[in-house]
Amino acid sequence: MKLLTPDLHAESILHIDLDKLKKKNIKGLIIDIDNTLVAWDIKSANDITKKWLLKLKEKGFKVCLVSNNTEDRVVKFNEELKLLAIHNAVKPRRKSFRKAMEMMGTNISNTAIIGDQIFTDVLGGNRIGIYTILVTPIESKEFWWTTFVRKIEKHVLKFVLKKKHMEE
Numbered sequence: 001m002k003l004l005t006p007d008l009h010a011e012s013i014l015h016i017d018l019d020k021l022k023k024k025n026i027k028g029l030i031i032d033i034d035n036t037l038v039a040w041d042i043k044s045a046n047d048i049t050k051k052w053l054l055k056l057k058e059k060g061f062k063v064c065l066v067s068n069n070t071e072d073r074v075v076k077f078n079e080e081l082k083l084l085a086i087h088n089a090v091k092p093r094r095k096s097f098r099k100a101m102e103m104m105g106t107n108i109s110n111t112a113i114i115g116d117q118i119f120t121d122v123l124g125g126n127r128i129g130i131y132t133i134l135v136t137p138i139e140s141k142e143f144w145w146t147t148f149v150r151k152i153e154k155h156v157l158k159f160v161l162k163k164k165h166m167e168e
């Protein structure tokens, strides 16, 4: 159970207190892509995410994208960002975490993972012993929103049709 528990839970990447991470001596961030930085079906980062990634750099964090997704997806997503990146990572296996730390020049004591999945990001991070940060998946928020909007639309449509019927 402990292996599945993140050290920190945040509503989104934007809600992570970066200064607190600095105080914890975190120097390297392993970051998941799908549903952490963008929804899984979105090809590249939006301006808010780009700004946030830039802020990480300004604050002195090393960053490495680590994704279980394909080379094609990761390379395209990273085209403009030009960050360190690992594709086909097979999280929660530890190999890609080790590789990411090697690429960033960090170690277990000063590296954190940010991801949306307990069974890949959190489990993998905890297994190797780095600081784990779980964010709420972007996809499900959008899904919730879409469902919510569709429900309202349905009600509105019903109402409009009823009114129309009465007027006829």
Ligand SMILES: [Mg+2]
Pocket (backbone or CB within 6 Å): 032, 033, 034, 035, 036, 115, 116, 117
């Ligand atoms: Mg993910």
